[in-house]
Amino acid sequence: MKETSKSRRTFLLSGLLSSLTAFGAMMLYPVWRFIMPPKVPESTQNSVKAAKVNELEPNSGKVFPFGSKPAILIRLGNGEYRAFTAVCTHLQCTVQYRKDFKLIWCACHNGRFDMNGNVVSGPPPLPLEPFEVAISGSDIIVSKRA
């Protein structure tokens, strides 16, 4: 008789615990889903008008919006244009062109990249993604590489 009542108690207790766990999960699931923001479709823009021809002096750069991210257009000393993502591969700061170094530089942790986007020094683990640059009439068009 005693054994029966003990096993019944254990059974009821485990039932209660399972229901409480299920109830807790049921309460927490919508909260968890609520705090994680819904996915916003990313911009599928593949090319953008970055600047006007002659807007940039030789040996200078400009950060411009490429979809929802910043990108950088650089005019080298010889007049040639280069473009890259402006998001540093280290901790996502926005890079800039440094005339004095003739390099792309990240002010956050002193990461430096050359004119091919490769890491020269500092903590960035990967190069900057390069973009294509084309001139169409008076506009400079920057597009993602295929």
Added chain:
Amino acid sequence: MDKLKKLSNWFEVRIDLSGVKKFSDKKVVPVHQQHFWYAIGGITLFLFITQIVTGILLLLYYRPAADSAYESVQFIMTSVRFGWLIRSIHSWGANLMIFFLFVHMFSTFFMKAYRKPREMTWISGAILLILALAFGFSGYLLPWNKLAFFATKVGTEMAAVVPGVGKHILIFLRGGEDVTGATLTRFFGFHVALLPMTTFFVLLIHLVLIQAQGMSVPPTLEKEYKKNPKTMKFFPDFILRDAVGWLAVLGLLGVLAALFPWELGEKADRFASAPMGIKPEWYFVFLFQTLKYIPGRIFSLNGEALAIFAIGLGVLFWVSVPFFDRRAQKNLPSKAFTLIGIVLIIYIIVLTTISYFFSS
């Protein structure tokens, strides 16, 4: 005086406060060569109270949205009467509070106040420091200026290196993939609701533990203290001495706010480069400088992830110090842990100095 007595009687008839009265009559604070360190915790608490008061006042005008946050702080600083004072006291107070928290933490560390039975007091204090840093980090973004924008970008990006759940933490913190207006709204929520509520409970535990266990006497002075125990009544003697410290800090806050009103900077622009000389708040600078020295790859592993993992382990070790310092638990001198504390202070000072004066 009679009226005061009447009022006290009115309460006593309704609520039995004899226990509290007995406790406050009996409570004493040890007096020894280093007892002035006991005041630092009270100063920190006082600064926390000023943060609550000024924070509530700022809420009357602040607007937590990307297109209006900066403008609302500008309005507070330029148009609201004494707005510059309230905001500057809030900003200076936050920095002073964290400074005194560090002083309080290191003073209790060196006095080995974490020995049995005060392990939980140490742990709750360490959690309070982490909460204060979270307050600082979330509050820093609220004016929505350029420096804050990039500091938040870097700070939240660091969460992404946690294996497995990093990306989820990042999205949770930012309210999306990037730092946007959604991040500002979230940080506002953390700063004015989640963190204060959590801090309130942890602080309550910390204070109850201190009241229940009393102040710890450093092991170096314990023998002498036990032979000749000198004490001071907590109420009103210690409280009144504490109040002098609070008044001095309030004066310092007023002077700092009046002479050096907190700057607002330039409005955040998602498509602008990170400004030159960008730095987080001073209490994160030693970590920021450490990250500058870590190469991108260490033995084909992500250097950043390794560094953040090491920092995490360091924090965990620091919080669990009462359980590692076995010698202190047995009331024996524990020079190794004292040395760890000294090395940590030197490390913080040296890296912060390099970052401010000798770094590009």
